[in-house]
Amino acid sequence: xxxxxxxxxxxxxxxxxxxxxxxxxxxxxxxxxxxxxxxxxxxxxxxxxxxxxxxxxxxxxxxxxxxxxxxxxxxxxxxxxxxxxxxxxxxxxxxxxxxxxxxxxxxxxxxxxxxxxxxxxxxxxxxxxxxxxxxxxxxxxxxxxxxxxxxxxxxxxxxxxxxxxxxxxxxxxxxxxxxxxxxxxxxxxxxxxxxxxxxxxxxxxxxxxxxxxxxxxxxxxxxxxxxxxxxxxxxxxxxxxxxxxxxxxxxxxxxxxxxxxxxxxxxxxxxxxxxxxxxxxxxxxxxxxxxxxxxxxxxxxxxxxxxxxxxxxxxxxxxxxxxxxxxxxxxxxxxxxxxxxxxxxxxxxxxxxxxxxxxxxxxxxxxxxxxxxxxxxxxxxxxxxxxxxxxxxxxxxxxxxxxxxxxxxxxxxxxxxxxxxxxxxxxxxxxxxxxxxxxxxxxxxxxxxxxxxxxxxxxxxxxxxxxxxxxxxxxxxxxxxxxxxxxxxxxxxxxxxxxxxxxxxxxxxxxxxxxxxxxxxxxxxxxxxxxxxxxxxxxxxxxxxxxxxxxxxxxxxxxxxxxxxxxxxxxxxxxxxxxxxxxxxxxxxxxxxxxxxxxxxxxxxxxxxxxxxxxxxxxxxxxxxxxxxxxxxxxxxxxxxxxxxxxxxxxxxxxxxxxxxxxxxxxxxxxxxxxxxxxxxxxxxxxxxxxxxxxxxxxxxxxxxxxxxxxxxxxxxxxxxxxxxxxx
Numbered sequence: 001x002x003x004x005x006x007x008x009x010x011x012x013x014x015x016x017x018x019x020x021x022x023x024x025x026x027x028x029x030x031x032x033x034x035x036x037x038x039x040x041x042x043x044x045x046x047x048x049x050x051x052x053x054x055x056x057x058x059x060x061x062x063x064x065x066x067x068x069x070x071x072x073x074x075x076x077x078x079x080x081x082x083x084x085x086x087x088x089x090x091x092x093x094x095x096x097x098x099x100x101x102x103x104x105x106x107x108x109x110x111x112x113x114x115x116x117x118x119x120x121x122x123x124x125x126x127x128x129x130x131x132x133x134x135x136x137x138x139x140x141x142x143x144x145x146x147x148x149x150x151x152x153x154x155x156x157x158x159x160x161x162x163x164x165x166x167x168x169x170x171x172x173x174x175x176x177x178x179x180x181x182x183x184x185x186x187x188x189x190x191x192x193x194x195x196x197x198x199x200x201x202x203x204x205x206x207x208x209x210x211x212x213x214x215x216x217x218x219x220x221x222x223x224x225x226x227x228x229x230x231x232x233x234x235x236x237x238x239x240x241x242x243x244x245x246x247x248x249x250x251x252x253x254x255x256x257x258x259x260x261x262x263x264x265x266x267x268x269x270x271x272x273x274x275x276x277x278x279x280x281x282x283x284x285x286x287x288x289x290x291x292x293x294x295x296x297x298x299x300x301x302x303x304x305x306x307x308x309x310x311x312x313x314x315x316x317x318x319x320x321x322x323x324x325x326x327x328x329x330x331x332x333x334x335x336x337x338x339x340x341x342x343x344x345x346x347x348x349x350x351x352x353x354x355x356x357x358x359x360x361x362x363x364x365x366x367x368x369x370x371x372x373x374x375x376x377x378x379x380x381x382x383x384x385x386x387x388x389x390x391x392x393x394x395x396x397x398x399x400x401x402x403x404x405x406x407x408x409x410x411x412x413x414x415x416x417x418x419x420x421x422x423x424x425x426x427x428x429x430x431x432x433x434x435x436x437x438x439x440x441x442x443x444x445x446x447x448x449x450x451x452x453x454x455x456x457x458x459x460x461x462x463x464x465x466x467x468x469x470x471x472x473x474x475x476x477x478x479x480x481x482x483x484x485x486x487x488x489x490x491x492x493x494x495x496x497x498x499x500x501x502x503x504x505x506x507x508x509x510x511x512x513x514x515x516x517x518x519x520x521x522x523x524x525x526x527x528x529x530x531x532x533x534x535x536x537x538x539x540x541x542x543x544x545x546x547x548x549x550x551x552x553x554x555x556x557x558x559x560x561x562x563x564x565x566x567x568x569x570x571x572x573x574x575x576x577x578x579x580x581x582x583x584x585x586x587x588x589x590x591x592x593x594x595x596x597x598x599x600x601x602x603x604x605x606x607x608x609x610x611x612x613x614x615x616x617x618x619x620x621x622x623x624x625x626x627x628x629x630x631x632x633x634x635x636x637x638x639x640x641x642x643x644x645x646x647x648x649x650x651x652x653x654x655x656x657x658x659x660x661x662x663x664x665x666x667x668x669x670x671x672x673x674x675x676x677x678x679x680x681x682x683x684x685x686x687x688x689x690x691x692x693x694x695x696x697x698x699x700x701x702x703x704x705x706x707x708x709x710x711x712x713x714x715x716x717x718x719x720x721x722x723x724x725x726x727x728x
Contacts, residue, residue, distance in 0.1 A: 019046035248336070250315045250344035254292050257318040257340075261285065264328065265321045267644040268680040269380060271425060271728070272601075273593035273635065274521045274645070279418045284373050288314045305355035306370035312348035313377035316341050320385050324681030341385075348378055356397060360405070368405045372419045375401060379426055386683025388724040395430065398423055399474070399503075407501050414515075417500070421515050424503055428531045429651055429728035431476045432608065435715050436724060437538060439545040446546050449539075450553070452479075453560040474504050476531075479539045479564075490525050490571055505531045508571065521594045522601065529572050529605060536561070536568060537612035565613050572609050576602040596635035597648050603627035604652035607659055617711055618659040618699070628656035629668045636675060647676035651727040654688040658695045658714040666696060687725045691717055 017028030018035050020043060028035050030048075038045035250257065266280050267273075291307040294300035319341035323334050352374050359366035375398035382391035402423060406416060441449065492509045494502070499511035505528035514524040540561060547553055607624045610616040632653060639646045653676070657669040669692065677685040691714055698712035718725060 016048065018048050020044065248339045248343050250312065250319060250340045250347070251292075251296070253319075253340060254296075254311075254315060257315045258285065258288060258292070260322065260328075261314050261318040264325075264644055265318055267646070268321070268682070269317075269384070270520075270645070271429075271649040272521050272597045273639060273648045276518060276521060279422050279519060280377075283369070283415060283418060284310060284314060284377055287311075287370065287373060304364075304366040304370060305351040305359055306366035306374050309348045309351035309355060309374035310370060310377055312344045312351065313374055313381055316344035316348055317377065317381045317384060319344060320381065321680075324384070345378075345381060348374070348381075352378060352394075352397070356401070360401075368401075368409075369413075369415055369419060371401055372398060372406065372416075372423070376419060376422050376426070383426075383684065383726050383728060384682050386687060386726075388726060391430070391726060392724070395423075395427055399427070402503060407503070412500055417515055418519065420503055421519055424505065424527065425516075425520065426728045428504060428527050428534070429649070430726055432530050432534045432651070433654075433718070433725045433727060434476070435541075435718055436722065437475070437477055437541075439538075439542045440549070441542060441546060443551060446542075446551055449542065450557040453557040474506075476504075476534055477538050477542070479535045490528075490575065506535070508532055522598055525575060526601060526605065529568075529575065530608070532568055533572070533605075533609050533612060536565060540565075540613065568613070569609060572605055576606050592638045593635045593646065593648075596631045596638065597652075600628045600631035600635065600652040600656075601649075603631065604655040608655050611655075611659065611713060612715070615710060615713075618661050621659045622661060622665070625656045625659050625665055628652050629660075629665060629672070632672050633668070636672065647679045649727055650676065650682075650684045650688050654692065654714075654725065654727055657688065657692040660696075661699070684725070684727050687723075688727065691721075691725055694721075 016030050018030070018038065020038050021028035021035060023046075026037060028037055032048070034045040262281060262285050266278055266285075269280070270278055287307060288311040291303060291311040294303050295308070295311075319337045322328055322337040323341060326334055355366055355371055355374065358364060359371070375394055379391055379394045379398065382388070382394060402420065406412065406420065409416070412420075490508050490510060494507060494509045494511045496513070498507060498509075499513060502511075505524065508525060508528040508531075510523075510525060516522055516524045516527065543553060543558065543561070603624045607621050607628070610621060635648065636646075650673075653669065653672055657666075657673070660666045660669050670689075673685055673689050673692075677689075695712065695714050695717050698717065702709075702712055
């Protein structure tokens with residue numbers, strides 16, 4: 001017999017109702033100024049009162065009409081809880097902790113009766129009981145009485161829920177608000193001393209970059225071939241209000257700046273000297289010209305912020321190029337163009353921020369290509385001017401934009417692919433010299449990382465069917481392991497899905513429809529090998545740091561990484577040797593500078609591998625250093641003084657220059673640096689000169705002392721200076 005009583009759900013009580021509803025004991029919808037409940041019943045709404053406030057710490061009296069509440073825990077107690085929580089998690093990344101949880105849950109030998117607990121207070125407590133939705137977990141965790149462990153556990157659950165939002169939600173409010181390069185320290189150790197920058201002033205990076213080595217490595221390089229006094233006056237820190245003068249308007253100089261960008265800047269920013277039509281000329285310049293016409297004499301309304309960001313970004317690049325090359329300045333002084341560059345950059349950055357906030361979704365959504373064009377040109381400006389911090393954050397915005405709107409398309413157009421290729425070059429070459437990662441992992445995070453390389457199981461049907469691209473940002477600290485390292489088979493082709501979505505070239509197999517040959521004149525394989533070397537070097541560095549700290553290392557893991565190192569070494573040496581023997585015969589006579597630069601890149605790739613992976617002594621690399629010097633000298637000789645093309649990327653010159661030991665080789669390196677800097681004056685060459693000189697000084701001291709320790713390298717120098725040299 002069914003009971004006549006029906007169980008009714010318990011009504012939840014809402015705080016903050018109006019006085020009338022509270023007196024009548026009815027639910028108030030809290031609409032202001034008059035609630036709908038009182039309006040429907042035709043009674044007078046007596047308004048709202050008694051708001052909860054925190055008790056003030058000063059001696060001022062609180063208004064008697066308002067209620068007050070004291071903090072549940074004192075500041076000392078909250079600081080103690082944060083310290084205890086961070087002691088076990090703060091040195092490891094969030095990805096590593098979640099990977100540990102995932103690996104333990106998938107372990108078939110794990111006891112079903114045990115729980116998975118990570119961190120103090122069991123903040124990551126994953127029991128074997130049936131899992132409940134996250135919303136129910138959050139409500140159940142709320143404590144009924146003060147309890148430190150419960151309070152911290154609730155905070156951590158909410159934090160994890162927020163971290164999962166970017167991958168679960170298809171649309172983000174602001175791409176610049178979120179940072180997937182997160183470590184536990186980003187959640188537990190925020191302080192006023194952290195640097196804030198990028199498109200959003202509230203965004204703080206996990207790696208606090210600084211200009212580091214010397215005053216000369218600031219915003220602009222100090223080169224002996226340039227007006228040193230003038231540039232030093234420009235590098236004096238100024239506030240944004242001082243940088244944007246009232247009598248400066250970059251838009252007034254837009255016609256001459258746009259022409260200068262097309263004729264002079266584009267040939268200089270091309271990574272490899274070639275006469276191919278660059279993506280900047282195909283996409284950015286026409287879009288900027290149309291935007292300039294719409295915003296001036298055409299008077300078109302509702303121009304997207306993404307288009308304006310691209311226009312002002314081009315103007316900023318052109319103006320800073322005029323500052324860095326005083327010989328090209330004719331009508332106006334360098335100081336004028338310096339102010340114009342900063343004014344245009346601030347405008348571009350503001351428009352980019354607004355676009356990411358309001359034009360990523362909804363009716364006012366900007367075109368994807370316009371947003372990505374603007375992000376790429378802003379990255380290019382920060383590289384030209386040497387602003388490493390801003391470059392890092394713009395790269396994050398670009399990748400989030402690419403993953404959110406670009407890779408989700410069912411059909412990726414050729415123009416979008418061009419922009420993807422530009423981003424890939426900037427990101428991979430930029431990451432190759434970024435060594436400021438936090439390589440110190442906690443014991444639990446280190447164990448989770450090692451478990452990924454221990455047993456290479458055969459993927460089941462569910463894993464094989466899951467071909468959705470990884471939605472997480474790539475921090476180049478992960479190494480995707482596959483059976484037999486099939487991602488290193490450079491002679492095998494990639495399928496179309498893998499080719500279009502592998503934006504960081506984690507898979508070194510070739511893609512027949514790649515556009516790197518058309519854009520940069522280099523094979524995609526070269527970039528993929530740089531990406532593979534960078535990833536493997538970061539993983540190996542993590543294990544070396546753990547070994548030095550006394551953490552136990554699994555032999556099977558180390559053997560797996562060594563086998564991958566040997567396979568990658570064979571791929572790189574075979575690729576470089578094959579390209580050298582071929583002699584790049586397919587190049588035409590008018591492409592000789594391009595062919596020599598490709599030879600330099602191939603030889604520098606070999607040096608890069610042996611320095612980052614094997615940590616080889618520079619004495620064993622002098623033959624490859626000679627190859628780079630000879631190729632760059634031949635490239636420089638084929639560029640006529642009136643040829644606007646060149647000098648190309650500084651990456652091979654930097655990689656080889658740091659390993660030069662003899663006086664003759666060092667003089668050749670300095671001569672090449674001086675000539676390249678005199679051509680374009682970009683900050684990369686000044687940065688390379690400073691770092692190389694410092695590395696040589698430390699190496700000479702090391703050889704004089706006749707130490708048995710390892711030779712100082714550019715990696716050690718960059719880490720100590722806490723800087724990020726950009727050569728992309």
